[in-house]
Amino acid sequence: MRAADLMAKSLEKQGVERMFCVPGESYLALLDALHDTEIEVVACRHEGGAGFMAVADAKLTKKPGVLAISRGPGATNASIAIHLAQQDAVPLVVIIGQVAREERGRGSFQEIDYEMMFGGIAKNVVELSHANNLSEVVARAFHDAMSGTPGPVVVSVMEDVLLDEAADLVWPVMHHASPGHDMAQVKEAASLLAKAKRPLIIAGGAMDTEQGRHWLQELALSQVIPVALANRRQEIFDNGLIQYAGHLGFKIPAPHVDLLKRHDLIIALGTRLTDVPTQGYQLPTAPVNHAPIIHVYPDHEPLGRVFQTALPVLADPAAFAEALVAEAGAAPEERISWVEEIAAFVGSVKNFEPRQFDDGLDFGIVVQELAKQAPHDCIICEDAGNFSSWVHRIWPFDGKNLAIGAIGGAMGLAVPAAVAAGLRYPGRMVMAFAGDGGVMMTGNELATALQAQMPVKLVISNNGSYGTIRLHQERDHPYRTVATKLTNPDFVAWASSFGALGLKVGMGDDVAGIVQQFLSHDGPAVLDVHSSLEAINAFTTMERLRGQS
Numbered sequence: 001m002r003a004a005d006l007m008a009k010s011l012e013k014q015g016v017e018r019m020f021c022v023p024g025e026s027y028l029a030l031l032d033a034l035h036d037t038e039i040e041v042v043a044c045r046h047e048g049g050a051g052f053m054a055v056a057d058a059k060l061t062k063k064p065g066v067l068a069i070s071r072g073p074g075a076t077n078a079s080i081a082i083h084l085a086q087q088d089a090v091p092l093v094v095i096i097g098q099v100a101r102e103e104r105g106r107g108s109f110q111e112i113d114y115e116m117m118f119g120g121i122a123k124n125v126v127e128l129s130h131a132n133n134l135s136e137v138v139a140r141a142f143h144d145a146m147s148g149t150p151g152p153v154v155v156s157v158m159e160d161v162l163l164d165e166a167a168d169l170v171w172p173v174m175h176h177a178s179p180g181h182d183m184a185q186v187k188e189a190a191s192l193l194a195k196a197k198r199p200l201i202i203a204g205g206a207m208d209t210e211q212g213r214h215w216l217q218e219l220a221l222s223q224v225i226p227v228a229l230a231n232r233r234q235e236i237f238d239n240g241l242i243q244y245a246g247h248l249g250f251k252i253p254a255p256h257v258d259l260l261k262r263h264d265l266i267i268a269l270g271t272r273l274t275d276v277p278t279q280g281y282q283l284p285t286a287p288v289n290h291a292p293i294i295h296v297y298p299d300h301e302p303l304g305r306v307f308q309t310a311l312p313v314l315a316d317p318a319a320f321a322e323a324l325v326a327e328a329g330a331a332p333e334e335r336i337s338w339v340e341e342i343a344a345f346v347g348s349v350k351n352f353e354p355r356q357f358d359d360g361l362d363f364g365i366v367v368q369e370l371a372k373q374a375p376h377d378c379i380i381c382e383d384a385g386n387f388s389s390w391v392h393r394i395w396p397f398d399g400k401n402l403a404i405g406a407i408g409g410a411m412g413l414a415v416p417a418a419v420a421a422g423l424r425y426p427g428r429m430v431m432a433f434a435g436d437g438g439v440m441m442t443g444n445e446l447a448t449a450l451q452a453q454m455p456v457k458l459v460i461s462n463n464g465s466y467g468t469i470r471l472h473q474e475r476d477h478p479y480r481t482v483a484t485k486l487t488n489p490d491f492v493a494w495a496s497s498f499g500a501l502g503l504k505v506g507m508g509d510d511v512a513g514i515v516q517q518f519l520s521h522d523g524p525a526v527l528d529v530h531s532s533l534e535a536i537n538a539f540t541t542m543e544r545l546r547g548q549s
Helices: 003-013 025-034 047-061 073-088 114-118 134-146 159-163 183-195 210-223 254-260 317-327 334-350 363-373 388-394 414-424 439-451 467-476 491-498 511-520 542-548
Strands: 018-021 040-043 065-069 092-098 124-128 152-158 199-203 227-230 244-248 265-269 293-297 311-314 379-382 430-435 457-462 501-505 525-530
Touching: 003 025, 003 134, 003 159, 018 047, 025 065, 025 092, 025 159, 040 414, 040 439, 047 065, 047 073, 047 092, 047 414, 047 439, 065 073, 073 092, 073 114, 073 152, 092 134, 114 124, 114 152, 124 134, 134 152, 152 159, 183 265, 183 293, 183 311, 183 317, 199 210, 199 244, 210 317, 244 254, 244 334, 254 334, 265 317, 293 317, 334 388, 363 388, 363 457, 363 511, 363 525, 379 388, 379 414, 414 430, 414 439, 414 457, 430 439, 439 457, 439 491, 457 491, 467 542, 491 501, 491 525, 501 511, 511 525
Parallel strands: 018 040, 018 065, 065 092, 092 152, 124 152, 199 227, 199 265, 227 244, 265 293, 293 311, 379 430, 430 457, 457 525, 501 525
Antiparallel strands: none
16 A cells, blocks of 8 residues: 555544644645545645644644644644644644655755754654654654643655555554552642641643543542632633632732732642743742642653652642542641632632723623623633633633633634634534734634534624733833734624624624624624723723833
8 A cells, every 4th residue: 555545544543533734735645545534634724723723622632633734834834833732731743744755855845854843842753754664653643742741743754755655554552651649649748738728729731631620629629729720721620619719821910929829838730830820930939939839740841840849749630639639638727718818809800890991892891791691511712812811800610611722822723723623512602712913813714614614603802903012012111012003804894705794892882782693693703892902901901001110
């Protein structure tokens, strides 16, 4: 058989159901081979959008997303998704067509050395120059993407290799090892916890499994511990519980951080404790925190790397939480007042009171109405940007919701993620939130949604600005605006040009009525929210920022 057919069979063997791509001549034979498989090939409009879809699909399935792209420009366009997969700890297998063997190393058309290009962000980069070990390389790529901290693996295949004759030998699935704890570690953690009157759990993405969510809640409830959630992981714990201690994203109020700093023990479960959830390495404080840290993660690399850690545990954090629930004794009564104090503060933050501005709607008014009317199981897809602060402040995440966001901060995720979610969960409402900056980066993937007949709902915060950068400008260089003003298309007409319903809402409009029309439409719909730029995010205004400078 052709090596291309062997690769297609190998992908099927690894359990691949869906592949996202922009077609290219450098892997034309593989596309031909996929014709005879059950793998669904989703054609996208840009490699960045295709990569975002593969990342989003992996976030939903907890299995490697698969992306196929052509050499040179295709690979450079897709690099944003490869970086995001590394930042977000998402398993991703990227297949890139390469120039033919006789052209390699000669500066040929669209030639790139992918080991040099992606070596710093991918877990592994392999170039196939012959067919002998093709199936093994594919199997190892899926294994490596899932092992330890999940991440991206790049497989570069020379164009003519795909046409080589290959033996019909398909490698099996290579199961990755799951690290385990020992009871001595559990007992030590229980001992540290028993002494704590103000413990704090910081929970991250490795707890985003059915077991992880369950045992996180059980530990919080049984031991009366507040739970703060890492950036864009807010959906993994019920925000309505008194133990909810808030979302450790960007620009949260300083008094919130100061309150959480009063902990006397941190239990970090399933988070790498990078700069955002630690609020600039201040929660806990690097390198030595004032209180002990128990850090549980399924990869040794982050453990003790930045913070002096009393108990580093290389283990599945969900299994460790389960064991700790069983081992820990009764919670000290003093913890109740600690939990109640945090809950009172978080409740005041989440309590949204609409503000009136002269230049547009407070975006929170629309988010509040969407949260009221949307189905309980609506899947939320967020782009990067200030507008998301209203979603995190207002949306009633109950620990069962599905949500997709870019921990790595890449703009452009929302629309591709909604496409991936719609394919994975047909019949469920998928709602994407984007700013007017980010939506123009990958909004063309709305065409992919129409082609796949997915009724995604896209909400655009349209304030005519790159809002996050404008916030930084007004804070650091007030009244000196450079390169953040945007001139936007008519998003209602833009939506209609794709075949979607386009609606606009602004000051003086019937927000509830327009939201009802938007959500009830049985096809794709775009809601263009003419939002206030003065209301730069959910917690501040431009006037206040200028006064702080």
